[in-house]
Amino acid sequence: MSWKHVCNVDDVGELEVAEFEVEGVKIVIARSSEGYHGLPPSCPHMEQTLVDAVVQDCTMTCTKHLWQWNLQSGAPMGLAEMPLKLYETKVSDGSVLINFEQELEYEFEDSDE
Amino acid sequence: MKINVQTPDREISFDCAGEERLLHAALRNGVALPYECATGTCGICKGRAENDDVTALWDDAPGNKFLNTKKGEFLLCQAVPNGDCTLRVSSSVGLMSKDQFLPGACKGKVKQVGDLTNDTKLLEIRTDQPISYNGGQFVLVKTPEVSGYRAYSFAGYEPSTNSLKLIIRKKPDGRLTDWLFGKDRTGSELDLFGPLGIASLCPGTHGNIMCIAGGSGISATMSILEHAAATSHFNRFRGDIFFGVRTAEDTYLLEEFSRYVSSYPSRLRVTIALSDSDIPSSLRDAFPKINFETGFVHEVAGRSMENAFDGVTAFLAGPPPMVDGAIRMLLIKGRVPATSILYDKFG
Numbered sequence: 001m002s003w004k005h006v007c008n009v010d011d012v013g014e015l016e017v018a019e020f021e022v023e024g025v026k027i028v029i030a031r032s033s034e035g036y037h038g039l040p041p042s043c044p045h046m047e048q049t050l051v052d053a054v055v056q057d058c059t060m061t062c063t064k065h066l067w068q069w070n071l072q073s074g075a076p077m078g079l080a081e082m083p084l085k086l087y088e089t090k091v092s093d094g095s096v097l098i099n100f101e102q103e104l105e106y107e108f109e110d111s112d113e
Numbered sequence: 114m115k116i117n118v119q120t121p122d123r124e125i126s127f128d129c130a131g132e133e134r135l136l137h138a139a140l141r142n143g144v145a146l147p148y149e150c151a152t153g154t155c156g157i158c159k160g161r162a163e164n165d166d167v168t169a170l171w172d173d174a175p176g177n178k179f180l181n182t183k184k185g186e187f188l189l190c191q192a193v194p195n196g197d198c199t200l201r202v203s204s205s206v207g208l209m210s211k212d213q214f215l216p217g218a219c220k221g222k223v224k225q226v227g228d229l230t231n232d233t234k235l236l237e238i239r240t241d242q243p244i245s246y247n248g249g250q251f252v253l254v255k256t257p258e259v260s261g262y263r264a265y266s267f268a269g270y271e272p273s274t275n276s277l278k279l280i281i282r283k284k285p286d287g288r289l290t291d292w293l294f295g296k297d298r299t300g301s302e303l304d305l306f307g308p309l310g311i312a313s314l315c316p317g318t319h320g321n322i323m324c325i326a327g328g329s330g331i332s333a334t335m336s337i338l339e340h341a342a343a344t345s346h347f348n349r350f351r352g353d354i355f356f357g358v359r360t361a362e363d364t365y366l367l368e369e370f371s372r373y374v375s376s377y378p379s380r381l382r383v384t385i386a387l388s389d390s391d392i393p394s395s396l397r398d399a400f401p402k403i404n405f406e407t408g409f410v411h412e413v414a415g416r417s418m419e420n421a422f423d424g425v426t427a428f429l430a431g432p433p434p435m436v437d438g439a440i441r442m443l444l445i446k447g448r449v450p451a452t453s454i455l456y457d458k459f460g
Contacts (some may be wrong), residue, residue, distance in 0.1 A: 046156055046179060054444045063440045065149075065157075066451040081181045081204055108203060 004100040006038060009091055016053045027087070028073055029096055032058045036073045037096035038087035044106045045081070060084070061070045082106075117199040118144065118160075120206045129194050135160075135167065135304055136189040140216050143209045150459035151190045151253060151309050152264050157181070158189040162422040165440070166198035171261060187272065200207035213314065214245045214308055216243075221277070226293065229365040233329060234293065235268065238303060248314040248340025249333045249428055252307030253279070259288045264360060264459040266332040266430065270339035277305075280332035294396045294457040312428050312455035313337070316344040319426045323353040325414050325439045327431025328363075331356050333457075335366060337428055338373060338381075345422055347377040353418060353425075355436060357410025359389040367400045374402040386413040411439040415446045429456035 004022050012018045012031045019028050019041055026041040028050050037060075043050055048064040055061075059077060061068045067080035074084040085106065088099035116135060117126045129138035139146040149157040153171055156179025163185060171191045180186040189200070221240040229235050244252070248270045253262035263268050270279040283290045292298070314322070314337045320348045322341065323368060324334040334354055341352060358364055370383045384404040392405040410431075418425070427443050429436045436456055443449040 054441060056448070057446065061444055061451055063437055063444070066440070066454060068451055 002089070002101050003092075003097045006096045006098055009036070009094050009096060012096070017051055017053050017055060017060075019051050021048070022098065022100055024046045024099075027063045027098060027100075029089075030055050030060055031087045032060070034072055036089050036091060038051065038089040038096070039105045040053055040085055040106070043067060044084065115197045116194060117197075118146070118206065122205055125206060125208075132193055134170070134190055135192050135194060136199070137216070137218065137450045139189070139436060140209070140309070141218070143215055145207050145209045146189060146205045147206070148190060149457065150176075150264060150310070152190055152262055153177075155458060156188070159186050160189050161185045161201040162187065162198055165195060167192040167194055167200075201259050201427045204223040213315075214247065214250075214321070216307050216309055218304065218306045219244065221305050223303065223307060224276075224302045225327045226298060229280065231361055234281050234283075236265075236281050236293065237280045238277045238305070240277060240280065240305065241425065242277045244277065244305075244306035244308065245273045245274050246270075246313075248337040249430075250308040250310040250313045251333070251456075251459065252309065253281070254289075255304040256281070256289070256292060256301060257304075259292050261454070262304075263289045264309070265342050266310075266330070267308070267336045268332040269335050270343060272343075280329045282329040296372070307456075310457040312384075312457045313344075314340045314344075314428075314432070316341070316346055319346075319350075321351040321353075321421075321425045322346075322354070322428065323414065323418060323425050324428045325357070325409055325410055325428075325435070327357040327435035330430030330432075330435075331366060334428065334429035335369065338370075342373060347380040350380070351421075352377070352381045353384075353414075353421070355384050355386060355414040355417070357388060357412050357431070361390060361393050362388060364396070367403060371400055371402040375447055378402075386410040386411060388433050394444065398406075398443070402435045407433075409438065411435060411442045415440065415442040418447065422449055425449060425457065426453045429454065433458065 005015050012029050017030045028041045029037050030037045043062040044110050053062050058071050060071050068077040069084040074086045085104040114129050116129045127142035127144050149155040153174035153176045158178040169192050174191050176188050219240050219242045224239045225237040227235045251264050251266045255262045265279040267279045302380040311443045326334040374381050386406050
């Protein structure tokens with residue numbers, strides 16, 4: 001386990017999304033009704049920044065093409081065609097931490113490589 | 114030429130003519146390859162092929178920024194095949210459903226061009242074969258004198274018709290609008306491909322509807338309104354229309370909207386939102402059946418539809434910032450499910 005500090009709990013208001021940096025890597029923290037969720041900064045669809053995504057209850061919607069996910073499980077909802085990658089995230093002593101072993105990236109199918 | 118498409122869950126084949134864009138060939142064969150703008154800007158139609166299997170028609174397409182060209186990615190709406198080939202697409206692809214009209218190519222001639230405002234014209238086209246479409250869909254238009262297709266919403270609705278109307282707003286440095294606005298183009302030949310788009314009325318499925326439109330996006334709204342009226346939709350359901358412009362001089366179609374409101378006084382409501390000026394009393398007096406408000410159209414719509422969002426299907430059409438603002442308002446304030454928010458983004 002490699003828990004790294006991303007931000008303070010007050011840095012992200014409820015139902016808000018903000019971007020931070022951990023060891024040079026961009027991390028987005030989305031705060032839902034269930035807590036804080038750490039994820040890669042861009043939508044897996046067409047790489048729209050998720051800082052502009054809308055959070056309602058425990059669902060995040062990327063407003064570019066309306067892909068949606070459950071923020072606890074990363075499961076795709078509505079139009080989304082792939083799951084959202086999530087960092088294990090926890091709150092401790094007023095800090096939001098993620099278990100950061102390496103940067104989470106989306107691998108797009110590369111069947112001929 | 115035979116084109117084979119591999120997707121995550123299936124393989125589909127279709128035929129494509131020599132100089133035909135791959136996206137067009139797929140769609141006219143009922144193969145629902147993903148697209149959004151169909152005009153080289155959004156990147157949604159990207160696929161992969163081997164090196165020399167396809168030729169890209171537009172090297173400077175804005176949508177090229179979404180491509181990983183080292184992996185052979187290209188835009189299907191801007192490419193033609195060089196022979197039989199295999200493409201790969203990362204989305205699930207199915208066949209178009211039976212209640213959609215298969216698009217096709219046809220020729221047309223400019224029948225008439227009229228002024229709606231100082232920067233917007235109504236273009237009437239006569240096609241060489243009838244086209245069927247649903248209200249809210251769009252068509253690609255090309256003239257031999259300007260390269261590349263442009264997308265325009267059908268501005269009205271008629272089932273199976275040779276008469277099309279498009280609303281065209283002058284675009285700064287736009288080569289097609291320079292061509293159209295620069296000279297009398299009556300009789301000019303056009304190539305068309307359509308109908309396209311998913312933000313269209315499905316009379317059997319949709320109930321209460323609301324439309325938020327900015328600028329020439331009102332074209333798609335008028336098309337939806339006409340299709341709804343033609344199918345007696347407002348006998349059972351409500352329609353709330355919001356048209357956003359800057360000033361009173363930018364408004365048009367108000368007589369047409371007034372006529373529809375008169376036909377369905379308790380079901381249909383039309384509101385014009387002026388973002389950059391007050392509402393002249395002369396405008397209110399001239400169009401007593403229409404509501405006028407000041408502010409941005411998506412904010413006006415949000416206030417106006419308070420407590421009335423339940424079960425509504427929302428159609429959006431207009432400049433990207435307006436569509437984005439409307440999406441956020443509908444999700445957050447309206448709590449409208451994302452699957453009930455429909456729009457085609459092009460231009």
